[in-house]
Amino acid sequence: MADKHELRDKGLRLTPQRELVLSAVRELGHATPEEVAEQVRATHPGINLSTVYRNLETLENVGLVQHTHLGHGGATYHAAEELTHLHLVCSDCGSVGDAPIGAAANFVQNLADDYGFKTDVTHFAVYGLCAACVK
């Protein structure tokens, strides 16, 4: 549920649509704009898809949500608090597994040391074959 103050505190106006979009992202864990819209429509049937897109962008600008790429195209949205894990996406079966960010700590450190590159490991999924499909 979106607390009214957190939106106002970020300098955003409080509209039912905006609260609902944020709530939906939190409830869904990660979701495409289309899925967010569908979820919001459960309580607010009239919401327009473009309103969902606009609010996702606005919420991302103030850091309340963030997007990730799990598949070959588009984006999926997470609540910012939730971005504490990596996504392991299987190229074969499409499954999305989680791994703690720490699993990449070493890698991130290497890139920082050797290239001065500050890696955001959550923006793109980690792509490959899941344990089940390796066999």
Place this chain on the structure above:
Amino acid sequence: MADKHELRDKGLRLTPQRELVLSAVRELGHATPEEVAEQVRATHPGINLSTVYRNLETLENVGLVQHTHLGHGGATYHAAEELTHLHLVCSDCGSVGDAPIGAAANFVQNLADDYGFKTDVTHFAVYGLCAACVK
């Protein structure tokens, strides 16, 4: 330049368009379908974009090219031989740097050991801030 035999050897028919698409991918290093089309048009002005898409797909199916995601959307194509490095994409300035695959060896090993996940580190770029933009 695409050697005629390598296409035939993969069971593909040899068309000028197909050879040119493969050559273009090799010359460009990594390129979007649009960029490949533009490159091909230098010697074969009439080539249709859909022919480029179809051939990229065909060439990917037989393993001569491969696609990667460097940006937030679409795909860019590489010659299969060239996929020996990671891409470090800067979220700020958009630059695309390279790093040897080995930089991720440790990470890949971790995921294999802990999750049985076989990682393809080249499919998605490594996203973050380049050294210049970190400052």
Place this chain on the structure above:
DNA sequence: GCCGAAGTTGCGAAGGACTTGCAAGTAGCA
């Protein structure tokens, strides 16, 4: 509480990036 400026919404239309159907053309094998 009421007002007005600025921000937001819904809707329809536009964009951009592929994908598809199809008729004409071509490669490759006999």
Place this chain on the structure above:
DNA sequence: TGCTACTTGCAAGTCCTTCGCAACTTCGGC
């Protein structure tokens, strides 16, 4: 040389995301 399966160009069609705009809210000030 001929046949058949594969390819191509072209036009149209999808799918996903963004825009323009008029109507409508929100919210700080009065």
